[in-house]
Amino acid sequence: MSIRKALPTDNSGAKVVVQKSLASFGLIADFDTLDAAIGALGQSNTPNAIELVAEVDGKLVGCLAIQRMEGAIAKLFGFHVDASMQGQGIGRTLLREGIAQAVIHNFTHLELDTWGDMGAAVHLYESLGWVRGPDPLPESGADRFYCLALVR
Structure with a gap:
């Protein structure tokens, strides 16, 4: 397994992973609105x-995207692993690298919205120290909010 920066040629493959994951x-998936971070993955803009x-x-x-939100706060989007590959540590390794990159980019906090039904992801977040906060608004496309304070 390898984790690397996304390339333009990864866009369609990442979209397939996200579509299948969400469909389960x-x-x-809506790559124009709620899933726009993955819709833009690897693109010049x-x-x-x-x-x-x-x-x-x-x-x-697997894939993930992180966007700067306000100041040194960033948000994790589009974190998905192909269902046939789950349970092998791929998601944990991918997320840890995303967190490490966020520290390198001088972010102080990461946030994310997710679904409580995504039990494996919720367990992973909590095992890595993410803290649940107030639930997001219904139009966010999720029912749970988590935040992670980044350590330098």
Whole structure:
């Protein structure tokens, strides 16, 4: 497995991973609005400060994007791992690298919105020290909010 910066050629593969992941929860990806961070992954006009993909044997199996929000606060978007590859530590490794890159970019906090039904992801966040905060507004496309204070 390798984790690397996303390239323009990764865009379509990342979208497939996200579409399949969301579909498994009965959700539909919308790369123009709620999932726009992955829609822009690898593109020259990306709003993302950090874009990473996970590969196994040359196949893209995971992705994430991090955007600066306000000041030194950033938000994690589009963190997904191919369902057939889950349980192998890929998500943990990908997320840890995303956190490490956020520290390098001088972010002090990471935030994310997620669904409580995404039990494996919620467990991963909590195991890495993310703290649940006030639930996001319904139009956010999620029902849980988490924050992680970054240590330098």
